[in-house]
Amino acid sequence: MGDGTRDARRRGGLLDVGDGNRMFWEATGNPAGRTVLIVHGGPGGGRSATAPKAFDHSIFQVVSFDQRGCGDSVPSAADPATEMSRNTTEHLLADMEKLRHHLDVDRWLLFGGSWACTLILAYAQRYPHRVAGIIIVGVTLTRPGDIDWLYHGLQRLLPEQWERFRAAVPAHLRDRNLVEAYRQLMEHPDADVRSHAAREWCRWEDAAIAHEVQGSPGQYSARPDAAKLAFVRICTHYFAHHGWLDDGQLLREAGRLSGIPGLLIHGRLDLSAPLLSAWELARAWSDAELTVIDDSGHTGSPAMAAAVRQAISRFTDGDLAPG
Numbered sequence: 001m002g003d004g005t006r007d008a009r010r011r012g013g014l015l016d017v018g019d020g021n022r023m024f025w026e027a028t029g030n031p032a033g034r035t036v037l038i039v040h041g042g043p044g045g046g047r048s049a050t051a052p053k054a055f056d057h058s059i060f061q062v063v064s065f066d067q068r069g070c071g072d073s074v075p076s077a078a079d080p081a082t083e084m085s086r087n088t089t090e091h092l093l094a095d096m097e098k099l100r101h102h103l104d105v106d107r108w109l110l111f112g113g114s115w116a117c118t119l120i121l122a123y124a125q126r127y128p129h130r131v132a133g134i135i136i137v138g139v140t141l142t143r144p145g146d147i148d149w150l151y152h153g154l155q156r157l158l159p160e161q162w163e164r165f166r167a168a169v170p171a172h173l174r175d176r177n178l179v180e181a182y183r184q185l186m187e188h189p190d191a192d193v194r195s196h197a198a199r200e201w202c203r204w205e206d207a208a209i210a211h212e213v214q215g216s217p218g219q220y221s222a223r224p225d226a227a228k229l230a231f232v233r234i235c236t237h238y239f240a241h242h243g244w245l246d247d248g249q250l251l252r253e254a255g256r257l258s259g260i261p262g263l264l265i266h267g268r269l270d271l272s273a274p275l276l277s278a279w280e281l282a283r284a285w286s287d288a289e290l291t292v293i294d295d296s297g298h299t300g301s302p303a304m305a306a307a308v309r310q311a312i313s314r315f316t317d318g319d320l321a322p323g
Contacts, residue, residue: 009028009029009030009031009057010026010027010028011026011027011028011031012024012025012026012027013025014072014073014074015095015098015099015102017068017091017094017095017098018094019083019086019091020075020083020086021068021073021074021075021086021087021091021095022073022074023065023066023067023068023073023095023098023099024047024065024066024071024072024073024074025063025064025065025066025099025102026047026063026064026065027061027062027063027064027103028052028057028061028062029052029055029056029057029058029059029060029061029062030057030058030059030060030061031061032061033058033059033060033061034059034060034061034108034109034132034315035060035061035062035063035103035105035107035108035109036055036060036061036062036063036108036109036110036111036315037063037064037065037096037099037100037108037109037110037111038051038052038062038063038064038111038112039096039110039111039112039116039119039120040064040065040066040067040071040112040115040116041112041113041114041115041116041138041140042067042070042114042115042231042234042235043067043070043115043119043234043235043238044067044069044070044077044230044231044232044233044234044235044238045070045114045115045231046066046070046071046072046227046231047064047065047066047071048064051064051111052064054308054309054312055312055316056316059316060109060316061103061105063099063103063105063108065095065096065099067092067095067119067234068086068087068091068092068095069082069084069087069230069233069234070227070230070231070234071227076226076230077229077230077233077234077237078226078227078229078230078233080187080189080191080194084187084233084234084237087234087237088238088241088244089118089119089122089238089243089244089245090244092119093119093122093123093126096119096123097127097130100130106130107129107130107131107132108130108131108132109131109132109133109134109135109315110123110124110131110133110134110135111134111135111137111312112135112136112137113136113137113138113139113140113265114138114140114272114273114298115140115142115238116136117136117138117139117140117141118140118141118142118243118245118250120134120136121134121141121250121254121257121281122243122245122250124256124257124260125250125253125254125256125257128256128257128258128259128260131260132260133260133261133262133263133315134257134260134261134262134263134288135262135263135265135308135311135312135315136262136263136264136265137265137266137300137304137308138265138266138267138270138273138298139264139266139273139277139278139281140272140273140277141250141251141277141280141281142238142239142242142243142245143242143245143247143248143277144242144247145247146273146277147179147239147242149274150208150272150273151165151178151179151204151239152178154208154271157271158207158208161203161204161207162204162207164200164203164204165178165200165201165203165204165207166178168196168197168200169181169182169185177240179236179239179240180236180240182197182201182232182236183236183237183239183240185197186198186229186232186233186236186237187233194229194233195225195229197232198228198229198231198232198233199221199228201232201235201236202220202221202223202228202231202232203220203221205220205221205272206218206219206220206221208271208272208298209271209272209297209298209299211269211271211297212269212296212297212298212299212300212301214295214296214297214300214301214302214303215296215297215298215299215300215301215304216299216300217299219299250281251280251281251284252284254281254284254285255284257285257287257288258286258287259287260287261287261288261315262285262287262288262289263288263289263291263311263314264278264281264282264288264289264290264291265290265291265293265304265307265308265311266278266290266291266292266293267292267293267295267296267297267298267300267301267304268292268293268294268295268296269294269295269296269297270296270297270298271297271298272297272298273298275292278290278292291307291311293307
């Protein structure tokens with residue numbers, strides 16, 4: 001149902017968001033239409049080239065942006081000189097608000113998945129009056145237990161791959177928090193050390209989605225070298241700090257989402273982010289509906305793509321269409 005045409009209505013550029021950072025953004029579609037903000041995953045994954053095509057450009061103004069340190073935003077986290085202390089969840093929430101003001105948007109629909117879920121929920125709970133609705137594909141809450149599962153607990157299902165992931169860390173760090181160990185490696189002055197750590201981190205991420213033959217296995221290691229360095233440096237930085245969120249914060253404050261319609265779509269086969277988080281969020285958020293896709297993991301499937309199209313249609317011309 002989407003219209004992916006990139007025509008003269010395409011707009012964008014670098015927005016000065018402070019702290020020496022300029023955030024890349026772009027908008028396509030109808031400038032006078034309903035605005036949807038596509039929030040990318042990762043963290044540090046960069047904006048999607050395909051997600052805007054899911055929306056009808058005659059109805060929507062479709063806005064995408066690269067979060068600090070990745071994609072076309074500057075400076076890049078791939079550069080070891082880039083200061084990471086100015087790249088936190090609080091900074092990203094402020095950046096999103098600056099973009100909304102820059103575009104003179106009153107309220108927008110938020111769309112995204114994986115890490116984007118965490119960022120979307122944090123934004124919506126901070127600025128509920130600015131959110132017309134939410135579509136989340138792959139619920140991820142970035143709680144300490146969620147991070148521990150992905151980088152430690154998942155060894156129960158992938159022992160050989162996890163042992164390689166662990167072995168890439170210096171011996172004196174192997175029995176500690178591997179996320180923090182990799183974060184330290186990504187700050188190492190030796191470029192070879194950083195590159196090796198980035199490769200092994202992505203190899204582990206790929207192991208967690210290798211069974212997803214209906215989706216996109218192998219996508220993490222396929223990133224260009226610079227994008228891989230930025231992605232892993234940002235991931236380890238955020239995950240070592242649990243997204244700078246209190247444990248369970250997003251569920252405890254779900255009441256702030258009251259009145260905001262939400263559609264949650266989650267794959268039952270998602271090893272990276274097990275279904276429990278989506279189920280807990282749907283219980284805590286009274287205006288949310290959860291759809292479980294039996295044949296999908298973290299990277300999707302044709303059935304999940306169909307569910308996403310259906311969700312978008314409900315905000316386009318259905319019972320959830322914002323005014």
